[in-house]
Every structure is written in C-alpha cells, then in structure tokens.
Amino acid sequence: MTVDIGLLVVVAVLVSCGVYLLMERSIVKMLLGLLLGGNGINLLLVLAGGGAGNAPIIGSDGRIYDTDADPLAQAMILTAIVISMGLAAFVLGLAYRAFTATNTDDDVEDDPEDTKVGLRSEDESPQRDRTADPVTGRITRAGDQFGPANASEEP
Amino acid sequence: MTEVAAIEWLIPLPVLLPFLGAAATMTLGRHPRLQRILSIIVLALGTVVAGALLVLADRNGITAIQVGGWPAPIGITLVSDRLSALMLVIAYVVLLAVMVYAVGQGIRDGDEHQPVSIFQPTYLVMAAGISNAFLAGDLFNLYVGFEVLLASSFVLLTLGASADRVHAGVTYVMVSMLSSLVFLAGIAFTYAATGTLNLAQLAVRLGGVPEGVRIAIFAVFLVAFGIKAAVFPLSSWLPDSYPTAPAPITAVFAGLLTKVGVYAIIRAHTLLFPGGALDDVLLVAGLATMLFGIFGAIAQTDTKRLFSFTLVSHIGYMIFGIGLSTELGLTGAIYYVAHHIVVQTTLFLVVGLIERQAGSASLRRLGSLAAASPVLAVLYLIPALNLGGIPPFSGFIGKVTLLEAGVQVGTPLAWVLVAGAVVTSLLTLYAVMRVWTKAFWRSRDDAPEGDMVAARPAVLLDDVGDVALAERRDVGRMPSLMVGSTAALVLVGIALTVVAGPLIGYTERAAGNLVDRSVYVGTVLGPEAAAELPEASGPAEHTGLSDASSSQPSTAGGPRSAPAGTEVGR
Numbered sequence: 001m002t003v004d005i006g007l008l009v010v011v012a013v014l015v016s017c018g019v020y021l022l023m024e025r026s027i028v029k030m031l032l033g034l035l036l037g038g039n040g041i042n043l044l045l046v047l048a049g050g051g052a053g054n055a056p057i058i059g060s061d062g063r064i065y066d067t068d069a070d071p072l073a074q075a076m077i078l079t080a081i082v083i084s085m086g087l088a089a090f091v092l093g094l095a096y097r098a099f100t101a102t103n104t105d106d107d108v109e110d111d112p113e114d115t116k117v118g119l120r121s122e123d124e125s126p127q128r129d130r131t132a133d134p135v136t137g138r139i140t141r142a143g144d145q146f147g148p149a150n151a152s153e154e155p
Numbered sequence: 156m157t158e159v160a161a162i163e164w165l166i167p168l169p170v171l172l173p174f175l176g177a178a179a180t181m182t183l184g185r186h187p188r189l190q191r192i193l194s195i196i197v198l199a200l201g202t203v204v205a206g207a208l209l210v211l212a213d214r215n216g217i218t219a220i221q222v223g224g225w226p227a228p229i230g231i232t233l234v235s236d237r238l239s240a241l242m243l244v245i246a247y248v249v250l251l252a253v254m255v256y257a258v259g260q261g262i263r264d265g266d267e268h269q270p271v272s273i274f275q276p277t278y279l280v281m282a283a284g285i286s287n288a289f290l291a292g293d294l295f296n297l298y299v300g301f302e303v304l305l306a307s308s309f310v311l312l313t314l315g316a317s318a319d320r321v322h323a324g325v326t327y328v329m330v331s332m333l334s335s336l337v338f339l340a341g342i343a344f345t346y347a348a349t350g351t352l353n354l355a356q357l358a359v360r361l362g363g364v365p366e367g368v369r370i371a372i373f374a375v376f377l378v379a380f381g382i383k384a385a386v387f388p389l390s391s392w393l394p395d396s397y398p399t400a401p402a403p404i405t406a407v408f409a410g411l412l413t414k415v416g417v418y419a420i421i422r423a424h425t426l427l428f429p430g431g432a433l434d435d436v437l438l439v440a441g442l443a444t445m446l447f448g449i450f451g452a453i454a455q456t457d458t459k460r461l462f463s464f465t466l467v468s469h470i471g472y473m474i475f476g477i478g479l480s481t482e483l484g485l486t487g488a489i490y491y492v493a494h495h496i497v498v499q500t501t502l503f504l505v506v507g508l509i510e511r512q513a514g515s516a517s518l519r520r521l522g523s524l525a526a527a528s529p530v531l532a533v534l535y536l537i538p539a540l541n542l543g544g545i546p547p548f549s550g551f552i553g554k555v556t557l558l559e560a561g562v563q564v565g566t567p568l569a570w571v572l573v574a575g576a577v578v579t580s581l582l583t584l585y586a587v588m589r590v591w592t593k594a595f596w597r598s599r600d601d602a603p604e605g606d607m608v609a610a611r612p613a614v615l616l617d618d619v620g621d622v623a624l625a626e627r628r629d630v631g632r633m634p635s636l637m638v639g640s641t642a643a644l645v646l647v648g649i650a651l652t653v654v655a656g657p658l659i660g661y662t663e664r665a666a667g668n669l670v671d672r673s674v675y676v677g678t679v680l681g682p683e684a685a686a687e688l689p690e691a692s693g694p695a696e697h698t699g700l701s702d703a704s705s706s707q708p709s710t711a712g713g714p715r716s717a718p719a720g721t722e723v724g725r
Contacts, residue, residue, distance in 0.1 A: 038336055038339075041343060045343040080339055083306075087302075087328075090310070091328055091332075094313060094321060094328065098325065101317065113395075113398075126454070
C-alpha cells in the first residue's frame, strides 16, 4: 500500500494540536482538542483503508478494483464520528453546567482532596484520635482500645 | 449439537436484553415503580442467561455466532468462551445487586418526585456495553462496547450535576475520551498492518507482521486499556473521579468498569500478542500499581477515596498474573478478577451504608459503628478481610495462586513481584483494619471531629433539594433492600470461597482456552484458519485476505471487500 504522505502530515498536525489543546484548563478547549485529535485519528483510519480519495463503492458488476478504497474502514470512521459527536454534545452540556454551577469560567480546578492530603499536618492524619497525648500531642493507640462497650456511654 | 444451538441463541441476549430493557424503562419514565421492577427483572433475566452461558460454555468450550449471518472476517462476531462467560456471570450478579441497592436507596430518598428518571435506562445501557465488550469478537466491536459503557458511565457519574460531580466528571470524561482515541489509533494501526479487525483473523495475521510493528501496536493497546483499567502511571484519574458519585454508582464503576479494561488486556495479551513481548513492562507496571495504590490508600481519611486507592492497588495483582505469561498466572488473574469485582463492589456498597448510618465517610468523624449497627460491622468485616487476603476467603486463594505462579516462573523480576504482592497484601490489611478500628471500634467521642456527626447527618442525599432531611424520620436507619443486596454480595464473596475448588478448575480451563489459540481461531474462522495460526515464538508466513476469505462461504449479494490493506503486512 502506498501511504499518502500529505494526509499523514495532516494527521500528525491534527493530533499534536489536539494534544496541545488538551493540556489547557478550560473544558471547551479540551473538548476542541479531543475533537481535533479525533479527526486526526479518523483520517488515520482512512489511510489504513488504503486508496485514499477513491470511491469505496464496488460497482454493480461486482468486480473488485485494486484502487478502490476499503468501505469497511469508512464504515468504522462513520461510527467513530457519530460516537465522538454524541460525546462532544455531552461535554458541551458538562461545560455549561460547570459554568452555571460555579458561576465563573469553565476551568478545571485542581483536585481539592488531593491538595488537602498533600498539605495536611500531623494533626489531620487519618491515624489521629482525640485520645492523643494532651501534653505532647503525639498520637497514641488509646483510641483503638475503646470498643463498643465504651460506645454505649456516649451522650 | 443442540447445546451449541442453545448457546448460539443465548450469546446475543446479554447485550440485547439490557438494551431493550433500557428502551422500555425510558418509556416508563413516569412510572417509577414499574421502571424499577422492569429493570430488576431484566437484570435478573440477564443473570440467568449468563449463568446458562457459563454452564454451556464450560461443557462446549468456545462458541461463536456471526451477527446477521455475515461471514466472520467481515461481519460482526460475538464469541462466548469460558473467560467471557465467567465475566458475564460475575458482572450480571454485581449489576443486579447494585440495582437492587440503588432501588432501595431511591425508594428511601423518594426519587419518584424527580421529573424524569434516567438512572435505570442509563444503567441498563451500561450493562449492555459491558456485556458487548466481553462478547466482542472483533476489535471495533470491542471499541463500540467500550464507548457504550463509557458514554453511559459519564451520565451516571454526573447525575445530579452538583459542582463537585461536574468537576470529577470532567476529569473522568476527558481521560476516558483520550483513552478511546488511543484505542482508535491502535485500531487504525492494526487495520493498516493486517487489513482486518476480527480477533481470530488478527491472531493469524499478526504473526506475519514484523515484530517491531507488532510490539508497537501492542504498546498502543496497552496504553489504551491501561487507562481504562487504571494501571499505575495511567491511574491517577480514578481516585479523583469515582468517590464523588453516589454509592451504588461508585460501587458498580469500581467493580466492573476497570475490569473491562483488564479483560481487554487479557484478551489482547493471549490472543493477539502471545509470546510475552512486553511482559517485563507489564510486571513492572503491575508492581508499581500495587505499591503506589496501597500507599495512596494508607494516606486517605475518606473511606471512599481509601477504597478507590485499594481498587487501583489490586488491579496490580491481575496485571501481575497476566504479565507472567503462564497458564497458572492467567488462572490466578482470572480468579482474582472474579473475586475482586465482587469484593470491591461490596465494600463500596458498605461505605454507602456507613454514610447513611453515620452521616459521613470520613475516618475523622466516624466511630462506634460496631455498637450502633452490628449488622453493618459484619457486612464490612467479611469483605474487608477478604480483600486483605485472610486465609479462608477467596482473596487468599487468588493471591496464593498468583504467588505460586510467580514462584513457578522464578525469574528475579517475578520474585520481586511476589515480594511486592505480599507487602501489598499486608498493607491492604492494615488499611482496611484501620477503617475497622477507627470507624467501627473506637468510641465516637475519640474521633477528632466526632461531634460533627454525633448530631444529625448534614448531607446524605444526592439531590438534597428534593426531601428536606428534617422531614425524614429515618436518618441513620438503613433500608432493607440496601442491606439485603449488600448482604447478598457478601454471601457471593463467601460463595467464591466455598466453590473455590471448582472455580479454580474452571478458571484453569479458561486459561487453557486462552493459551491454546487454535480453538478460538478454529471456532470463529474454521479449522483451515486454525492450521495457519503461527507459533507464538516465531513469525510465520503472512496470509493474504484472499486466502482467508476464500474459506468462507460467500453470502449472496454481500460485498466482498478486497481492501488495499491486503498488501500492507508484507
């Protein structure tokens, strides 16, 4: 199979632009990145089908021509396009919802929980009990030794 | 023969039933009760069908059907072998239990008052996508299965659309769509190299592809499936996205969605790219997944996040089993997948019950739960010990099988992984036991923020606007449907131990099926194709499309495509 180098370059450009846009914080830009990349990959599928630019339909005489494009690849692209279009619509809805919910822009924030874990002090450790040593503040195992027997005394 | 015919009737049903059920429940949007009953019936039927498939597949081996009667390399093939039948059964059992749990939660929270209930239809579509991925006999159908389950999981994850769910949803959606793009690129490369996407035909033809190209394609697939399965360097999206969803949704995601990725890795590794070209990469990734996952779990105070990290960690065990490239390793991996789906789902359901009971899932606020609710304590303790691998339970059996496989391989890297697996197992035990001591055992007064939940729980509902908590008299009491379904899953987890002997035997046969590819290829494409199957070690002669398709009976009027891709692999 001969590969159309021009189309291959277009694939490369589309995918790299897509990846670049994906690194943005804005949801809409990320979506655009995914769409660009998706189109690039779809082009790659066209290339994989061979005979780029030729008709994929085999004539009524049923003969198979060497130069025909592969209809299967094009059918798959059609499916991929439909899927990515549906998902794009969903992401747009999500972007709109992110905008109305936070009432700012559609930027993706850092994960708050992750930041919290990264910044937390000894005091906030998951091991911490209220039974920690009152003087030194050191974590003790006393809390673990209280069982259900103790719980009934709860106010 | 009649049994084979029966299987051929049964194979499409796990996909069709939930799809039709989704359509029906969608039209019943205004009748919540009917909708619930119908969706449970559909999933119960699916469970029965999957169970029948399991029994029949074990007796008859692999069965394939050609959807619409198109011959194999061109049409869509659905294949049921022992592995996919087992995955289907476990998936349906879990789907059914979680649906019952969600219905119980919905009844208690009064979600009849919502304008349109889309939970059930979306959930059923996801079930169809999962089944389709397990049964897919060609790569593109696998891609479609993935997309169906991903699209519905997007909707489920962002249900209710609160700010934090949208935030979590964006990460999840973007990462998932990116992994789908990588998968699609892999499909394009495969198609360019071989001119086919049928798994059986690929097994034949990939042998003729130059080794470098083959490994490169495998690497692309591993990245795509690795993101979905949350294998270490590609796993950081998971603990950010899953914990924000409502408990049943997190549970089913944690149990099933990642395992679909693991299933795809098993399939690609055994059928398409045997010989273990990237096994060292897989083993190192498996080790990193185990260790980094469990270290992450230890650092968490929120139990939902904690269990999300143990989920990531235990994916490493399956990758370990796959990467060993031996039959015993695969046996262990398959058994571990089955065990882990059940146990991880159960734990997330229990966390949902804890939240409901105590109003929080944070270890800083929980306490005294063992006294307040002994049933809940038992429901937590059994799957927790199971996850940690305490001897009588299935987690122990799975881990021992994997360790045995690792020892059997005996390379230095395998020994490192054996050690890593043992350390991970102990650390898992530490993590789940810390939840036990903090949430269940100590007095709530000792919790640093215990007073914050000693009062009434602040927010329990997904859609707080609908029912004011002050009007609910039963805060802290658990609906019987939720407890019942969780208890049922706990029992399934115990049953995995009880039937461990036959089950290990079954997974052994499944692994044998996977290692001996000629049966699969022979079933899908006919015995001629199986004879052309290259040995895993050396490249064999490449077969052109014309040879392979000439062995198929031509369908009248059907297009016989002769793509230019025919010449590519040479």
